[in-house]
Amino acid sequence: MPDFLARLSLTVGQAGLLILLVVIALLFIGTLILSGYALVMRSINQRREQRLAALSERWLEPVLAAVSDPSRVPEVQKLVDEGDAIRFLDFIIEYARRVRGAEKRVLRDLARPFLPHVLDRMEARGTEMRAWAIQVLGTLGLPQYEKQVVAALDDPSALVAMIAARALAREETPQYAPAVLARLERFGEWNRMFLASMLAAMGPEVSAELRAGYADESIAPGTRAVMAEALLRQGDFLAGDIAARVVRSDQHIDLLASSFRLLAAIGRPEHVDAVRPHCRSDDPVVRSQALRAMGPLGDPGDVPVLLEAMDDESPWPALYAARGVRDAGGRQTLESMVAEGDQRASLARQVLREVGGE
Amino acid sequence: MSDLVWSAIGVFNWVVLTYFVLLNGVYLATSLFAFGALRRYALRLRSLDLTDLITSAGAPPISLIAPAYNEEVTCVESVRSLLSIEYPDYEVLVVNDGSSDDTVARLTEAFQLEPASRIPTASLPTAEVKQVLRSRTQPSLWLIDKDNGGKADALNAGLNFCYTPVFCAMDADSILEPQALIRIVRPFLEDDSTVAAGGILRIANGCTVERGRVTEVRLPENLLAQFQVLEYLRVFLAGRMGWAALDATLIISGAFGIFRRSAVVRAGGYATDTVGEDMELIVRLHRVGMETGTPHRIHFVPDPVAWTECPESVRVLARQRDRWQRGLLQTLTKHRKMLLNPKYGRVGMLAFPYFFFLEMLGPVIELLGYVSFTITIVSGRADWYLVSAFLAVAVALGGVLSLSAVALEELSFRRYPRISDLLRLFGLAALENLGYRQANTWWRVQGTLSALRGKQSWGKMTRKGFDTQPETGD
Numbered sequence: 001m002p003d004f005l006a007r008l009s010l011t012v013g014q015a016g017l018l019i020l021l022v023v024i025a026l027l028f029i030g031t032l033i034l035s036g037y038a039l040v041m042r043s044i045n046q047r048r049e050q051r052l053a054a055l056s057e058r059w060l061e062p063v064l065a066a067v068s069d070p071s072r073v074p075e076v077q078k079l080v081d082e083g084d085a086i087r088f089l090d091f092i093i094e095y096a097r098r099v100r101g102a103e104k105r106v107l108r109d110l111a112r113p114f115l116p117h118v119l120d121r122m123e124a125r126g127t128e129m130r131a132w133a134i135q136v137l138g139t140l141g142l143p144q145y146e147k148q149v150v151a152a153l154d155d156p157s158a159l160v161a162m163i164a165a166r167a168l169a170r171e172e173t174p175q176y177a178p179a180v181l182a183r184l185e186r187f188g189e190w191n192r193m194f195l196a197s198m199l200a201a202m203g204p205e206v207s208a209e210l211r212a213g214y215a216d217e218s219i220a221p222g223t224r225a226v227m228a229e230a231l232l233r234q235g236d237f238l239a240g241d242i243a244a245r246v247v248r249s250d251q252h253i254d255l256l257a258s259s260f261r262l263l264a265a266i267g268r269p270e271h272v273d274a275v276r277p278h279c280r281s282d283d284p285v286v287r288s289q290a291l292r293a294m295g296p297l298g299d300p301g302d303v304p305v306l307l308e309a310m311d312d313e314s315p316w317p318a319l320y321a322a323r324g325v326r327d328a329g330g331r332q333t334l335e336s337m338v339a340e341g342d343q344r345a346s347l348a349r350q351v352l353r354e355v356g357g358e
Numbered sequence: 359m360s361d362l363v364w365s366a367i368g369v370f371n372w373v374v375l376t377y378f379v380l381l382n383g384v385y386l387a388t389s390l391f392a393f394g395a396l397r398r399y400a401l402r403l404r405s406l407d408l409t410d411l412i413t414s415a416g417a418p419p420i421s422l423i424a425p426a427y428n429e430e431v432t433c434v435e436s437v438r439s440l441l442s443i444e445y446p447d448y449e450v451l452v453v454n455d456g457s458s459d460d461t462v463a464r465l466t467e468a469f470q471l472e473p474a475s476r477i478p479t480a481s482l483p484t485a486e487v488k489q490v491l492r493s494r495t496q497p498s499l500w501l502i503d504k505d506n507g508g509k510a511d512a513l514n515a516g517l518n519f520c521y522t523p524v525f526c527a528m529d530a531d532s533i534l535e536p537q538a539l540i541r542i543v544r545p546f547l548e549d550d551s552t553v554a555a556g557g558i559l560r561i562a563n564g565c566t567v568e569r570g571r572v573t574e575v576r577l578p579e580n581l582l583a584q585f586q587v588l589e590y591l592r593v594f595l596a597g598r599m600g601w602a603a604l605d606a607t608l609i610i611s612g613a614f615g616i617f618r619r620s621a622v623v624r625a626g627g628y629a630t631d632t633v634g635e636d637m638e639l640i641v642r643l644h645r646v647g648m649e650t651g652t653p654h655r656i657h658f659v660p661d662p663v664a665w666t667e668c669p670e671s672v673r674v675l676a677r678q679r680d681r682w683q684r685g686l687l688q689t690l691t692k693h694r695k696m697l698l699n700p701k702y703g704r705v706g707m708l709a710f711p712y713f714f715f716l717e718m719l720g721p722v723i724e725l726l727g728y729v730s731f732t733i734t735i736v737s738g739r740a741d742w743y744l745v746s747a748f749l750a751v752a753v754a755l756g757g758v759l760s761l762s763a764v765a766l767e768e769l770s771f772r773r774y775p776r777i778s779d780l781l782r783l784f785g786l787a788a789l790e791n792l793g794y795r796q797a798n799t800w801w802r803v804q805g806t807l808s809a810l811r812g813k814q815s816w817g818k819m820t821r822k823g824f825d826t827q828p829e830t831g832d
Contacts, residue, residue: 013741020747027754034761035784041768042780090404097407128401135405159548163405191547194416315479350475 055084059091067106077113085114089136096139100172111140122148127157134160138167150176153183161186171203181209184223192222192254196229207236215242221252228258232265240267244274253285260289264296272297279305284314291320295327303330310344318344322351364739367730374727375748381716382755388600389762395603396595396770399660406544418524418546419447420539420616423516425509426530427455432667434468436530439570441496445539449498452530453516456485456506469493471501478518482627484511490519509612510628510635517627520619527636529613533562533572533665541662542616551653553621553643556610557662558594560773561587563670572665577779580670585794588786590668592763595660595770602658606709608644610656612636614664621647621654632692634685641693644705661771676801683721683805684813690714721802728796753791760787 062079066072080088089111096107118141121133134152137145152164161183168176180202187195199210213219214227228246231239243259244267250256256278263271275297278290291309294302306328309321322344326334334348342348422440426433433452440450454462465471474492485507493499504515513527524546526539538557545552564578577584601607612635622628625646628635640656647654669675690697690713697714699706731749734740764783767773774780 013744017741017744017747020744020751023751024747024754027751027758030758031754031761034758034765038761038765038768038780038784041765042772042777045768045772126398126401128398128405131405132401135407159402159405162548189549189551191416191418191550193418194547197416315477315481319477319479346475347477350477353475 052087055087056091059088063092063095063107063110066110067103070106070109073106073109076110080114085117089114089118089140093136093139108140108142111136112144115141115145119148122152127159130155130157131160131163134163134167138164142167142173146176150179153179153186158186158189162190166198169198169202171201171205174202174205177202177206177209181206181213184213184226185220188220188222192226193229195226196233199226199230200233204234204236207231207234207238210234211236211239211242214239215245221250221255225252225254225258228255228262232258232262235266237266240271243267244271247274247278247290253283256286257289260286260293264289264293267293267297269297269299272299272302276302276305279309284312284317287312288314288316288320291317291324295320295324298324298328300329302328303333306330307333310347318347319351322347323354326351367734370726370730371734374723374730377716377720377723377727378752381720382759384712384716385596385759388604389596389759389766390600391603392596392599392766393762393769395599396660396766400770403661416547417446417540417543419449419522420445420543421516421520421522421525421619422448422450422528422534422539423453423513423520423525424450424528424530425453425455425512425516426457426461427506427509427512428457428459428461429530430457430459430461430464432531433461434464435567435570436533437465437469437499437570439533441499442536442570443534443539444536445543447522448539449500449522450496451500451502451516451519453502453504453512455509455512456504462501462503465501466491469499470495471499474500476500476519479521480518480623480627482514482518482623484515484518487515487518508630510630510632513635514627514630517619517623523619524616525619525622526614526616527612528615528664529666531667532559532613533567533570534614535663535665536571538614538662538664539616542614542659545655545657545659546616546618549655549657551655552657553618553647553654554610554615554640555657555659556598556607556615557658557664558598558660559590559611559613559666560663561590561668562665563668565665567665575773576776577774577782578670582672582675582794583668583670584782584786585790586668586675588760588763588783588790591767591783592760595766596759596763598658599660599766601709604704604708605655606704607656607658608640608705608709608713609637610640610658611664613666614662621652629692632685632688633681634689637685638689638692641689641696641705641710644702645693645696648702648705663773672797676797676804679798679801680805680808683718683802684809686713686718687806687809690718718806721799722806724799725803753788756791756795757787760790 059076059079062072062076066076092107092111096104099107115137118133118136121129124130124133130152134149138149142149149164149167153161153168155161155164165180165183165187169180181199184195199206210227210231214224214231216224228239228243239262243262246259247256247263250259260275260278263275272294275290275293278286279294281287281290287309291306294306298306303325306321306324307330310318310325312318312321322334331352334352337348338345338352424436424440429436437450437452452465471491471493474490476490476492485505487502487504489503491501491503500519502515502519504512517525524543526542528534542555542557545555561578561583562572563580563583564576565572566574566576577587598607598609615636621643622639625639625642629638629642632638643654643656646652669678690710696702696706696710698711702710731745735742735745761784764780764787768780774783
C-alpha cells in the first residue's frame, strides 16, 4: 500500500471509493450548474426578447414617420436611451439593408449619434464582433466612417474584409471601387460567382476598371475570371474583344470557361474564330463552354462540328452542342433526329423543348 | 474459474475503464468546443445578412434529391414543403426507388406529373430508370421513377439527372425549414473549396405540421421519441458541432446535407455496398481529397433544420440502430487505411480513431463490461460499493453530457419554447442512462453481429406520418 494511503489509514479500495464519491459530488454539482445555466439562459433570453419587442414597438412607428418626414429625426433620436444605442442600431439596420436612396439617408441620419458606440468594438479581438461593427458602420455610417470601413478591407480576418467589401461595393458608392478591386485577390477563397455578383452590383461605372483588370495578364487568372463573370452580369458589350483575345492566348481553365460564357452572352460573329479551336479541347469544361459559345456565335456552317460534339463522351459538351445546333440554325436537324428515332433523339427532344420553356 | 480467467477479467475491467474515460473525455471535449463554436456562430449570424447574401444572385443553384421508397403516407406533404423553400434557384428531384405502394400515383395526382425529356449528365451505375416525369403545375418538380436499388442507388440516379453545381441529399419524408437552404449554402459562398455541408436533424414527432411546415414545436408524448430528441441534441449540437470546430467532420446525415456535384461524381457517387452510404461518402470525399491533393472542406452548420419522424416502437428503433451500426462498421473497415494515418490529417489521426475505437468497438466493450463487472461483483472479487459508485459516476456523467446538450440548445436556438418541455429534457437526461442507453448498446452490438454476418438489408421503417393540421383553404 502506498505510504500516503497508510498515513491516511485508507486501503486502496477505500481510496478508490473516496475518489469516486468526490467525482459523483462534482458531477452532481455540474448537473446543478448546467440545469441552472439552462434555466438562467431561458429567463435571460425571454426577458431580452420581451425587452426587444417592447423597444421595437416603441420605435417602429416613429422611425417610419421619420422616413416619410425627415424633420422628425431629432424627435425619434430622443426616444432612444443611451443604454439602448446598440439595440437601436440593430433595429434600424434590418430596414437599412433593404432600402436605398432618400429612405436610407434618413436611417443613416437616425443612426449618426449612436455610431460612436460601435467604434470600440472595431478593436475587439473576436472576429465576429469586428464583423458586426463593420456591418453597422458600412450600412449606416458611410461616408463619415469610410476611413474605418476601407481600413477593414485589410483586416486579418477575411470575413471582416468581405463585409467591408460588400458594404463598399454598391452602385451608389462607385468611388470605393478601386479600393475593393485592389484587394480582390484577398478573397480568393470565396465563391467566384458570389464575388462576381458583388462586383457587378457596383454598376456600369466600374465596367472600365473591370475590363482593364480582366485584360491585365499580371493579375491572377482566377481573379480575372471573376472580373469576366462580373462583366457578364453587367452585359458589358465592350468586353467581347478582350474575351476573344483571352481565349486565343490563355490556358487557365477557369479563365477560359468564364471567357466563353462571356462570349456566349455578348460576343459578336467575328469572335467565333477564337472559339472554334477549343471545341475539340481535351478538357471537358473548356470543350463544353466553347460549344456553349458556338451556339449564339456560330452559323449554319458550324452545325456539322456541333453535331459531332453531340456524341461527346461527356454529357455536358453533348448538351451544349445540341443547344448550339438549335441556336446556330439547325433546329430542323434536331427535329429530324427526333422523328427518326436517332440515338441522340432524347437529347434533341430535350433541347427543342427548352425553347421558351426553361 | 482459473486464475488465468480471473486475470483476464481483471485486465478487461481496466479496458472498460479506459474506454469509459476516453469516450467521456471526447464527449466532454467536443461539448466544450461546441460551446465556443456555437457562440461564435451566433455572433457571426448577427454580422451577416443571409437573405442579402443569397438574393445578390451569387448563390449557386441547387437540386434537392429526395429518394422515396414506399412513402405514400408522407410524400405529398414533404414535396409541398420542399416546393415552399425560400431559395432563389432550385429544383426538386424526387427519385422513386421502385416503391410497391402508391407513392408515384399520389405524387402524379397531387402535382400533375407528365412524361418529360431529361438526359443524364453523369453515368453512375444504377438500377434501370423507367421514366422521368415533370410537374405541369410546378415546373421545378421532377420525378425519376426507377427500379428498386436502395437509397444509395436512388441518390446516384438523382445525381445522374442533376444539372446544378450543388445538390442537397435528403429523405423524402423529411421537412426542411423554409430558410434551410439559405443557411446551409453559406459555406459554399465563403469557401470555394467546400465540397459538403451538413445541417441539423430535429425530431418532428409531437410537433404540429401545417402545409408542409412545422408550426409548433413540442416534445413528443412517446417516451422513446423523447429520448431520441435528447439524443439528437447531443449528437448534433455537442458532437458534430464540436468535431466541425476541429475541422474533422466525418459524418453528414443522409437526411440533410448539401454537396458539390462534381466532387461527388468524381469520387464515384454513393456506395451501394453499404447501408451507411452517408458516412461512407464523407469519408471517401476526405480520402479522395487527401490522396489527390485537392482542397476540400466539409462543414457542419447548426441552424438549417430538417425535421424528421423518429421511430416510436422498440422494434423499429432497434432495426434503425442495427442499421446505423452496420453502416458505421462497413464504412470504417472499408477505409481502415485511414486509421491513425498522418497522411489523412486530423481526420486520420482524430476523428477516424474516435469512430473506430469508441463508436464502432465501444458497444461491444460496454456490453462485455456490464457482464464482467457483474461477474466480478458476484464472485466477491470487487467491493460491490466500489463498482456501484463507478456505475453511479457513469450515470451522472451521462446526465451531465446530456444536460450540456440541453444547455447548448438554450444558448443557441431554443426551439422548445415551453418551460415544461425544458424541464422534461432535464428529467430525460437522468432517465436515459437507466435503460435507454443500455438498450442502445444492445442494439448496436446486434448491428455489429449483423455486419459480421454480412447482412445488407435496411429493414422496414414504418412511418405514421406527421401530425398534420387540415388545410382551411384560406
